[in-house]
Amino acid sequence: MIPMTHFLVLGAILFLIGAAGVLMRRNAIIILLSIELMLNAVNVTFVGFSRHLADMTGQVFGIFVITVAACEAAVGLAILIALNRDRTMVNVDEVNLLKW
Amino acid sequence: MLEVVIPDIALSLALPEIGLAILVCAVLIIDLFVSLENKSRVGVVAFVGVVILGLVAFGQWGEGARTTFSGFYVVDNLSVFVKVCVLLCTAISILLLLQYAKVEKINYGELYAMLLFSVFGMLVMASGNDLITIYLGLETMSISIYVLVAFMRHDPLSREAGLKYFLMGAFASGVLLYGMALTYGFTGTTSIRGIAAAFSGEGGAAIAQNPVMIFGLILLVAGFGFKLALAPFHMWLPDAYTGAPTPITGFMSVAVKFATVAALMRILFVAFPAMADRWNALLWALTAFTLVWGNVAAIAQTSLKRMLAYSSIGHAGYVLMGVVVSMTVIDGKVTFTDIGISAVAFYLLAYLFTNLGAFGMLILVCRDGYRGDNIEDWKGIGQAHPWAGMAFVVFLLSLGGIPPTAGFVGKLYLFAAAVQTEYYWLAAIGLVMSAVSMYYYGRMIMVMYMENRGESQEVMSFSSAPSLFFALVVLVVATLLLGIFPGSFLDAAKGTVAGFI
Amino acid sequence: MASSLFFYFLAVVTTVGAIAVVAFPSPLYSVLALILTFLGLAGLYLSLHAQFVAIVQVIIYASAIMMLFLFVVMLINLGREEKRELRLPGQKLLGAIAGLAVFSMLLKVFLSTSLMTGKKGSFPPERVSELGNTQIIGNLLLTDYVLPFQAMGVLLFVGIVGAVVLARRRSR
Numbered sequence: 001m002i003p004m005t006h007f008l009v010l011g012a013i014l015f016l017i018g019a020a021g022v023l024m025r026r027n028a029i030i031i032l033l034s035i036e037l038m039l040n041a042v043n044v045t046f047v048g049f050s051r052h053l054a055d056m057t058g059q060v061f062g063i064f065v066i067t068v069a070a071c072e073a074a075v076g077l078a079i080l081i082a083l084n085r086d087r088t089m090v091n092v093d094e095v096n097l098l099k100w
Numbered sequence: 101m102l103e104v105v106i107p108d109i110a111l112s113l114a115l116p117e118i119g120l121a122i123l124v125c126a127v128l129i130i131d132l133f134v135s136l137e138n139k140s141r142v143g144v145v146a147f148v149g150v151v152i153l154g155l156v157a158f159g160q161w162g163e164g165a166r167t168t169f170s171g172f173y174v175v176d177n178l179s180v181f182v183k184v185c186v187l188l189c190t191a192i193s194i195l196l197l198l199q200y201a202k203v204e205k206i207n208y209g210e211l212y213a214m215l216l217f218s219v220f221g222m223l224v225m226a227s228g229n230d231l232i233t234i235y236l237g238l239e240t241m242s243i244s245i246y247v248l249v250a251f252m253r254h255d256p257l258s259r260e261a262g263l264k265y266f267l268m269g270a271f272a273s274g275v276l277l278y279g280m281a282l283t284y285g286f287t288g289t290t291s292i293r294g295i296a297a298a299f300s301g302e303g304g305a306a307i308a309q310n311p312v313m314i315f316g317l318i319l320l321v322a323g324f325g326f327k328l329a330l331a332p333f334h335m336w337l338p339d340a341y342t343g344a345p346t347p348i349t350g351f352m353s354v355a356v357k358f359a360t361v362a363a364l365m366r367i368l369f370v371a372f373p374a375m376a377d378r379w380n381a382l383l384w385a386l387t388a389f390t391l392v393w394g395n396v397a398a399i400a401q402t403s404l405k406r407m408l409a410y411s412s413i414g415h416a417g418y419v420l421m422g423v424v425v426s427m428t429v430i431d432g433k434v435t436f437t438d439i440g441i442s443a444v445a446f447y448l449l450a451y452l453f454t455n456l457g458a459f460g461m462l463i464l465v466c467r468d469g470y471r472g473d474n475i476e477d478w479k480g481i482g483q484a485h486p487w488a489g490m491a492f493v494v495f496l497l498s499l500g501g502i503p504p505t506a507g508f509v510g511k512l513y514l515f516a517a518a519v520q521t522e523y524y525w526l527a528a529i530g531l532v533m534s535a536v537s538m539y540y541y542g543r544m545i546m547v548m549y550m551e552n553r554g555e556s557q558e559v560m561s562f563s564s565a566p567s568l569f570f571a572l573v574v575l576v577v578a579t580l581l582l583g584i585f586p587g588s589f590l591d592a593a594k595g596t597v598a599g600f601i
Numbered sequence: 602m603a604s605s606l607f608f609y610f611l612a613v614v615t616t617v618g619a620i621a622v623v624a625f626p627s628p629l630y631s632v633l634a635l636i637l638t639f640l641g642l643a644g645l646y647l648s649l650h651a652q653f654v655a656i657v658q659v660i661i662y663a664s665a666i667m668m669l670f671l672f673v674v675m676l677i678n679l680g681r682e683e684k685r686e687l688r689l690p691g692q693k694l695l696g697a698i699a700g701l702a703v704f705s706m707l708l709k710v711f712l713s714t715s716l717m718t719g720k721k722g723s724f725p726p727e728r729v730s731e732l733g734n735t736q737i738i739g740n741l742l743l744t745d746y747v748l749p750f751q752a753m754g755v756l757l758f759v760g761i762v763g764a765v766v767l768a769r770r771r772s773r
Contacts, residue, residue: 002608002648008285008312009711010612010645014619014638015278016704021623022271029628029674031267033635036666037619038274040642042281043654049285051649055722056729056737057290058281060746061232062654063738065277066661067753068239071760072273073666075243076266077673078767079250083259084677102732102740109747121755128762169748210766217759224752236752240759247763262767288722312714315707 007048014041032076039069110168113175116157116183117223123149124216131209139207140198146212147194150219154187157223165599167229171291174229176599181445181592182226182362185452186355190219192456193351195571199563200347200463206252214251215351218244222359231280231290234363238276238327241359242269245352249344261343268326268336276323282316283371292371299374308374317375321382324364328357330386330420331393334413341409346466349405350459353412354452361419361444369426369436369601376427376434383424388529390417395533399540403473407540408458411499414537415451421526422447422514428521438597443510443517446593450506450582454498457575461492464562464572472560475547481560482549488562489548491576498579500541501534506582513590607648615641632670639663650726653735 014037021034043062050058111118123146131142157180165176194212201207221240228234246269250262284290286307287298299308307313322333329337341349368379394413401407426440465472472478482489498505501512511534518527582589618638625631639662646655729737742750 002605004716005712005714006608006612007645007649008714008716009708010615011281012707012711013616015274016700016707017616017619017623018274019271020700022267025623027628028263028267029670030623030625030631032270033622033628033631033670035267035270035274036635037622037638038271039277040639040662042274042277043658044642044645045278045281045285047646047649047651047654049281050651051726052285052716053288053722054725055288056724056741057232057722058284059651059654059734060738060741061281061284061290062651063657063742064232064236064749064753066654066657068236068273068756070661070666071239071243071756072270073669074760074764075246075767076270077669078764079246079259079262079266080673080677081768082250082253083263085253102736104740105744107744107747114748124758170745172746172748208766210762213762214759214766217755217762220755230749232746232749233752236749236756240752240756243756243763244759247759247766250767253767285716306715310714311710315710 004048004052007044011041011045011048014038014044028080032073032080036069036073039065107170108168110166113160113166113168114173114227116153116160116187117220117227119149119153119156120216120220120223123153124213124220127209127213127216131213134209136207139209140202142209143194143198143201143207143212146216147191150187150191150194150216154184154191157183157187162595162598171293172230172233173227175227178362178365178441178445178596178600179226181596182358183223185449186219186222186226186358189351189355189358189452189456190215192571192575193347193355195567196347196350196456196460196463197345198567199565200345200466203466203468203563204252204345205254206345211248211251214244214247215348218248219355222355225359226362228363228366229292231283231292231367234367235273235277235280237359238363239273241356242273242327245348245356248348248352249340251348252345255343257343258345259343261340265336265340265344272323272326272333275319275326279316279319279321279323282312283320286310286313286316292366295371296373299372304374314375314378317372317379318382320367321379321386324360325386327360328364328416328420329413330416331390331413334390334393337413338406338409341412342403342406346405346459346463346471349409350456353409353455353459354448357416357419357451358448361423361448365423365426365441365444366600368423369441373434373436380424380427383420384523384526387417387420387424387526390414390420391529391533395536398537401540402475404475404478404544405462405471405473407475407544408455408462411537411540412455414533415455415499417533418511418514418530419444419447419451421518421523421530424526425514425518425521425523436601437517437521438594439513439517439520441597441600442590442593443514445596446586446590447510447514449589449593450498450510450579453575453578453582454495454505454507457491457495457572457579458499460568460572460575461488461495464488464568465560466563467561475544477560478544478548479551480548480553484553484560485562491572492548493545494576494579496541496544498583500538502538504580504583506579506586509583509586509590604648608645611641611644611648614638615645628674629671632667632674635670636663636667639667650729651734653738 018034018037046058046062161180167174218241221237225237246266249265250259252258287295326333398407398410422444426436498507501507515527615638618634621634622631643655643658
């Protein structure tokens with residue numbers, strides 16, 4: 001049996017990689033992918049704890065998180081398509097009409 | 101086989117949410133049968149529905165705390181107060197939208213549907229008695245608002261505001277969620293009461309000292325800080341507020357604060373009293389920073405909408421100040437004072453009328469392709485349009501906290517709470533920043549009354565739409581009423597405490 | 602022994618995939634790397650006896666959502682991403698050092714933390730495997746979790762309406 005701390009650490013590593021991606025990259029799609037990565041890090045933590053605590057709440061929460069991620073992805077990509085309709089632009093720094 | 105036990109569900113408690121879900125479907129269906137020119141009718145349907153639901157929610161006031169849906173959902177005075185206020189804010193925002201949507205050519209039925217969807221999320225959040233419910237409510241609210249911010253697709257400002265708000269918001273909910281996951285792991289439950297029980301039970305003291313749990317709490321606070329745009333998590337706000345359609349800006353500046361602060365108070369006060377010293381210190385620092393940053397940065401703005409955006413950061417600071425000063429330690433025991441919680445409730449109520457009014461003034465001057473966004477545009481309005489000028493002065497004075505307006509009573513009550521629980525430094529910072537804020541609100545009044553219009557300046561004309569006029573009259577009257585006769589509203593604010601802690 | 606080998610293999614796969622997502626210059630490769638990460642995570646969920654979450658992870662996350670991403674990446678023609686210009690000399694190095702410091706601190710805390718070991722929930726592994734993971738989740742979703750489940754339905758509706766509103770072509 002793998003100790004729970006291993007899953008906790010894996011979650012933390014994935015979360016930090018995702019957060020670093022959000023803060024370092026400028027391509028909106030890659031930022032969105034990094035956010036997905038963060039949500040998955042959370043899910044590993046939830047499911048790991050669910051097993052550790054012998055409680056199902058963590059798995060149910062994990063399913064809710066996946067569904068929320070689906071909605072977020074759909075709306076986020078729709079915003080990108082709307083932005084892209086009249087010009088080619090996905091780098092967030094090119095979005096410069098407002099100060100970033 | 102696992103036995104299926106159907107829990108006891110009192111559906112009548114969730115009537116506002118159920119009604120709202122039906123209303124959204126009705127709005128979307130009616131939208132199909134209304135021609136493009138008459139989409140305002142869809143808005144009228146939404147308005148009537150929201151008013152009725154507001155009355156339904158009001159009927160639940162004062163009946164103590166009741167939970168249902170296996171403890172996932174709670175109706176107490178705090179949640180009813182927040183629901184009624186959010187629905188009131190929505191009704192007024194729809195009135196403001198009716199005219200604006202026509203001018204900006206975004207008069208689609210989905211506009212009202214998305215607005216109602218976000219209200220659904222807020223109501224669920226206000227009644228959320230479990231981290232899962234609160235999270236889902238928060239996401240429903242946020243995702244609908246991302247869409248609303250980007251709704252003016254023909255306007256690059258709006259689309260880009262939508263993208264930035266979306267990316268920051270999604271990042272923030274990831275952070276918040278990680279905090280929730282760690283909380284779940286250490287307490288073994290996601291229920292608000294269950295978390296509190298885990299902390300007060302056997303080994304609870306060790307959990308409260310665990311560094312990873314503290315890290316989780318910081319993430320939770322940071323996530324909510326992003327949603328409330330507390331400095332230093334405020335960087336998305338000026339852009340999102342400036343780019344969004346103006347009535348939506350007014351709506352989100354008020355309604356989101358109501359729902360988020362309610363959920364934050366429920367989590368911190370009910371679930372985390374055992375770690376109160378930690379989150380209190382954290383929030384203290386955030387509050388002080390937010391107050392200073394929001395008010396100082398507002399001085400430098402030349403765009404009226406952007407100035408109001410920064411000022412709303414400052415006001416979030418005041419609301420949070422109420423949350424901080426609610427906690428005090430009496431005889432070594434963490435206690436939450438009634439005066440602090442009711443100060444938050446009253447301040448939010450005052451802010452509802454005032455801020456919607458200020459954004460309503462901006463909508464009043466919107467014409468095709470002209471937004472009256474520059475402070476310079478407002479030169480000499482006081483002489484040219486005395487009534488509109490007076491209304492704007494009332495809102496600005498209330499934002500600054502000058503009697504006899506709602507904002508004054510709100511701030512007075514807040515500072516009284518801060519002094520009573522001995523948060524002298526916070527009260528002092530709040531007072532100084534209140535004076536600073538009078539500088540930029542006062543400058544606006546000076547521009548309107550003391551300066552003359554330039555020769556070449558475009559003539560500002562005010563819309564005469566009856567819905568807009570009605571909404572602004574209501575807002576002015578309410579702002580003055582709360583300032584002159586605050587009694588019964590203060591009682592309502594005090595009533596929010598009942599059954600909450 | 603076999604199970605811990607399995608864990609380390611999958612952990613390395615997911616971590617490498619995650620780093621690749623952030624590091625690849627082209628979004629197309631990032632999406633593919635993220636699919637790899639998701640499949641690795643699904644394997645980990647299986648090892649945790651969370652079969653339903655694992656299947657949802659593969660069908661919804663790795664397939665449906667990532668397909669949406671791929672579709673959008675193909676649809677909008679991507680220019681080359683510009684390098685973020687640095688404001689301070691040595692900013693990159695400082696950032697890397699600060700990031701590593703935070704990371705190692707967190708790692709130390711996380712590895713040394715003592716988890717709750719006392720009270721256990723009502724679903725120990727033997728009971729779960731006897732009843733079936735999916736049955737339990739289905740039962741819970743429609744009894745105790747019925748309010749979040751319904752709220753989830755509304756949220757999906759928001760996602761559909763919102764995406765259509767933003768992405769469709771308007772007729773006037």
